[in-house]
Amino acid sequence: MRKVAVVGTGHTEFGSELPKTEIELFCEAATEAMAECDLGPQQVQALFCGNVFGDFAEGQGMIQSFIANELGFHNVPATRFEGACASATVAIRDAFMWVASGFYDIVVVGGTEKATAMGTPLATRTFAMGAEAKYEFAPGLTFPGFFALLAHLYASTYNVPLEKLREQMSLVSVQSHYYGTKNPHAQFRHKEITPEQVSGGFTVASPLRLLDCCPFSDGAAVLVLASEEAAKKLTDKPVYITGLGQASSPRLSAQAPYLPRIRARELSVKQAYEMAGITPQDIDICELHDCFSIASIIAAENLGFAQAGEGGRLWENGDTKIGGKIPINISGGLKAKGHPIGATGASQTCEIVRQLRGDLADSGRQVAGAKTGLVDTLGGDGIIANLVLQAGW
Amino acid sequence: MEYKLPFRQYHKALMKNQLLGLKCGNCGAITCPPQMSCRNCSSYDLEVTQLSGSGKITTYTTIFVAPEGRETEAPYIIVMVELEEGPWIMGNLYDMAPERASMDLIGRPVTLGCRVFPGDRYSDGPMARPAFLFADNA
Numbered sequence: 001m002r003k004v005a006v007v008g009t010g011h012t013e014f015g016s017e018l019p020k021t022e023i024e025l026f027c028e029a030a031t032e033a034m035a036e037c038d039l040g041p042q043q044v045q046a047l048f049c050g051n052v053f054g055d056f057a058e059g060q061g062m063i064q065s066f067i068a069n070e071l072g073f074h075n076v077p078a079t080r081f082e083g084a085c086a087s088a089t090v091a092i093r094d095a096f097m098w099v100a101s102g103f104y105d106i107v108v109v110g111g112t113e114k115a116t117a118m119g120t121p122l123a124t125r126t127f128a129m130g131a132e133a134k135y136e137f138a139p140g141l142t143f144p145g146f147f148a149l150l151a152h153l154y155a156s157t158y159n160v161p162l163e164k165l166r167e168q169m170s171l172v173s174v175q176s177h178y179y180g181t182k183n184p185h186a187q188f189r190h191k192e193i194t195p196e197q198v199s200g201g202f203t204v205a206s207p208l209r210l211l212d213c214c215p216f217s218d219g220a221a222v223l224v225l226a227s228e229e230a231a232k233k234l235t236d237k238p239v240y241i242t243g244l245g246q247a248s249s250p251r252l253s254a255q256a257p258y259l260p261r262i263r264a265r266e267l268s269v270k271q272a273y274e275m276a277g278i279t280p281q282d283i284d285i286c287e288l289h290d291c292f293s294i295a296s297i298i299a300a301e302n303l304g305f306a307q308a309g310e311g312g313r314l315w316e317n318g319d320t321k322i323g324g325k326i327p328i329n330i331s332g333g334l335k336a337k338g339h340p341i342g343a344t345g346a347s348q349t350c351e352i353v354r355q356l357r358g359d360l361a362d363s364g365r366q367v368a369g370a371k372t373g374l375v376d377t378l379g380g381d382g383i384i385a386n387l388v389l390q391a392g393w
Numbered sequence: 394m395e396y397k398l399p400f401r402q403y404h405k406a407l408m409k410n411q412l413l414g415l416k417c418g419n420c421g422a423i424t425c426p427p428q429m430s431c432r433n434c435s436s437y438d439l440e441v442t443q444l445s446g447s448g449k450i451t452t453y454t455t456i457f458v459a460p461e462g463r464e465t466e467a468p469y470i471i472v473m474v475e476l477e478e479g480p481w482i483m484g485n486l487y488d489m490a491p492e493r494a495s496m497d498l499i500g501r502p503v504t505l506g507c508r509v510f511p512g513d514r515y516s517d518g519p520m521a522r523p524a525f526l527f528a529d530n531a
Contacts, residue, residue: 121461125515128460134400135426138510138520139471139485140456140463148454149473156452156499206455206494253473254432256451256481 001100005231005238005392008033008224009350014187014338016116018218022054025220026067026112029343033108033222037234041072044224045104048095049080050087050111051342056126057117073108082342084130085291086379087111088221089345093244093385095225105230110222111347113340123216127341130380132251144213146252146381147292148205154260154294158309166207168312169293170198173211175315176290176329180336182365187217187338198293212293217338221346223353236393239353243276243388245269251381265302268384269376273304276372276388280304283388284370285355286326287348289378290333299376300328303386327367330355345377349387356391397439398427407507407521412446414478415439423478432480446505447528448476453498455491462513470494474503474525484523502528 010032012018012025020028026049034040049064060066064078081091088111095109115123127143151169155162177193180186193211201209224234231238245268249255255263273279280303288303290296297311305326306314319325331337331351334344352373360366375387398415403426406413414425418440422433425444430437451473459467468491475481485508486498503525510520 120458121464124458125460125462125513129515133516134520135522136483137516138522139483140459140466140469140510141471141483142456142458142460144458145454145456145471148456149452149471152454152496152499153452153473155496162496202457203455204458206457208454250428250432253481253483254428256473256475 002102003228003240004096004099005226005228005240006223006349006353006389007226007231007235007238008036008039009353010222011185011347011350012220013185014217014219014340016187016215016217018114022051022058022060022063022112022114023067023070025218026110026222027070029110029220029222030071030108033224037224039106039224039234043106044073044076044108046076046098046107047073047078048091048107048109049078050091050345051080052082052084052087052113053115053118053126056122057114063112083383084380085289085339085341085344086377086383086385087342087345089349089375089377089385089387090246090383092223092345092349092387093246096241096244099225099227105227107225108222109225109346110220111343111345112220113342114218115216115340116218120216132381136251136253142205144205144208144292147295148208149252150260150298151207151294154298157260160309162207165312166199167195168297168315169212170195171315172290172293172296173198173335175320176333176335179330179365180332182363183332183337184363186332186336187215188332188336208292208294214291214334214339217340219338219340219343219347221343221350223346223349237357238392239356239389240392241387242390243272243278245271245386247384249382249384260298261308262298262302262384265299265376265378265384269303269386272386272388276390278372278388282372283326283374284372285330285352285367286328286374286376287331287333287351288328288376290329290335291339291378295378296328303374303376322365322367330365330367345375345385348375348377349389352389356389394437396429398441403427404521407523408509410505410507412444412505412523414442414444414480416442423480425476425480425482445477448474448503450498450501450503451475451481453486453494455494468492472498472525482523484525486525488527504528
């Protein structure tokens with residue numbers, strides 16, 4: 001396999017009710033990514049696009065070929081990836097394979113979403129489509145409900161008093177909102193919050209309050225991937241994808257008795273670490289899938305940053321901040337940056353690449369000297385994808 | 394190969410308060426709700442078997458924000474139950490006020506009941522779902 005680098009990154013504003021279409025958002029992020037490496041449309045050999053709810057949000061299916069045409073990638077193969085919230089990370093993993101294999105030298109990969117166009121009731125319904133439809137939607141499972149069940153199970157399994165877990169969960173959201181104010185693309189770039197605001201919010205699915213939950217969001221993020229040889233001509237700072245993982249889970253109840261650990265994540269990240277030849281201690285910065293505050297705590301454990309049942313202490317101790325043991329979600333995470341689900345994995349990857357290149361000093365969220373980063377994305381009941389990225393200069 | 398316990402058959406039995414599962418001819422594990430392979434060893438050698446419907450609550454949540462079309466159901470309690478025969482299944486609990494659900498629910502023994510979600514515009518027909526009842530305060 002050939003080495004594969006990220007040579008360009010593009011990221012739109014994330015927000016609610018953005019006035020642009022999903023195609024327009026993707027095109028803006030893509031042209032930003034292409035401009036970073038001075039790439040013209042004729043050089044792009046394939047397009048990989050994460051998009052989940054275009055059918056419901058805009059009545060637009062099969063968005064990928066329209067995007068390819070708009071960007072002037074005429075007649076190139078374009079493929080849409082639907083893996084719920086993990087769509088773009090799965091797309092990046094596949095794009096990597098096509099370049100690593102030698103089939104393509106330069107490809108564009110990203111994602112776009114306009115979740116807020118659906119409104120909260122329909123969005124709650126469509127997001128629940130990532131749960132098993134016959135046996136788990138029937139009792140009324142929602143996506144907050146999924147992690148709410150895990151929160152109570154977590155407290156019970158590890159004998160953490162629910163009040164204590166509640167405090168730790170609040171700290172996760174507070175940190176994300178703090179760093180979100182440092183990210184000009186973040187949906188909540190103007191909104192810091194307090195633990196009391198989190199614990200006092202209205203209940204979405206007990207014990208999850210409003211500010212335990214990421215928002216519905218619109219936005220796009222796009223990367224240019226290139227082979228090592230092509231990358232050397234396109235950038236002085238190639239960031240190599242050195243590890244990949246992906247694994248599937250069954251419906252939530254069938255993940256017992258492993259729960260609240262997510263076995264698919266443990267398997268996926270092990271693949272990624274082994275491929276890169278590293279351990280969790282080698283990670284300088286991590287963007288993990290904090291769709292809900294409890295999801296961050298569980299993810300940090302699954303990824304090897306804390307023992308099972310002790311993930312919340314990372315936030316209590318400040319280990320997850322800049323300067324801490326393992327800076328997590330310095331972008332603001334899904335919670336404060338926003339979660340346009342088809343774009344999220346590309347957004348996480350974009351953030352890690354910019355951190356490794358040292359681009360973020362002006363924003364006040366640069367992790368100084370970061371050389372190795374981890375992306376973690378969870379889709380619905382059933383998909384985990386991980387990427388290890390390393391500075392290549 | 395024939396799908397041993399299709400959804401419709403599971404659904405019809407559940408409507409009569411009977412919980413069907415699959416017993417593995419290879420390892421003996423019970424799988425419920427049904428699927429193509431044994432949840433333990435992936436064997437396709439499965440036989441339909443009737444389960445007790447009894448178990449204990451392992452976790453719960455009260456849903457306050459419901460999906461489109463189901464707003465009038467909220468608030469409602471979802472539970473996961475570990476059945477006597479081993480598998481965990483998801484269902485509802487209508488035996489108490491949803492606002493009062495607490496950690497005390499975890500470990501409570503329950504028995505099977507049934508309610509039907511009539512389906513919505515995105516569903517392929519009605520779906521029976523377990524509606525559990527407390528077994529220890531009847």
